[in-house]
Amino acid sequence: MKTALITGTTSGFGRAFAFRLAQLGYNLIITGRRADRLNALTQELKHKFPIDILSLCFDVRDKDACNQAISSIPTFFENIDILVNNAGLAAGALPFAESELTDFEQMIDTNVKGLLYITKLIVPRMIERKSGHIINISSIAGIEVYPNGSVYCASKHAVNAITKGLRLDLVKYGIKVSSISPGMVETEFSIVRYHGDEEKAKAVYSGLIPLNAEDIADTLEFIVTRPAHVSINDIQINPTQQANTYVAHRVN
Ligand code: NDP
């Protein structure tokens, strides 16, 4: 059986990815900071699927915690076939001058540095086996820049550069490197972005039907089920009512 490591499985895309990859028969390494949710997810997955699950609770911003978590992986799970770098967030949606520096730091530390810490630990294992697939969760924000989103957009532009660079460096080992770049998907993303303000979060999707986490799991499934000779570089996926980051057809 193959093994997949997914970061950020306590909510949203990551949780949906865990169910989808379990359904496809992967043993799972699930991660996140909220231990209660990780434990509940482990139980749910075990109940539904005949797979093995390892749960690792840590903050991807903490380099030592990443080292510790990855080096604690037992032999049984050590051959990681798929790495999904999903943990991430937007923090704040204000003009640059009014934004909090701590929000900027949280986005860069999670979306960019956290992704690098995990990838740096897993890539050597993939190189050794000359096999593997890295899927980075980027965003339409990695392709376009929108007002009040400069640093989130910068973090996802960085993810795209890292994805392209990894692809160049890993092609000789037969390792696939893909990304998924969604537009609006209703998860806990906007609640987190607006620091818990559920009303503001809901307004993001007013008058349109956003994507949901299952739509992104469908995209992941397509990417990981291609034949060995096919590598999907990036899939950019939006709600039908969203043309780009700032043009949406809202019907109220
Ligand atoms: P959610 O807020 O629902 O989920 C985010 C996940 O990331 C949670 O499981 C959270 O777990 C984890 N996470 C956040 N910070 C950390 C951290 N420091 N250490 C470890 N885990 C962390 O959002 P989504 O599912 O929507 O977002 C997933 C990814 O998709 C993100 O990278 C986001 O940027 C991207 N994305 C989202 C879009 C959207 O519209 N929803 C569109 C395009 C891209 P915990 O809090 O337990 O640590």
Ligand code: 8X3
């Ligand atoms: C999340 C999508 O449009 O809020 O990455 O940046 S958007």
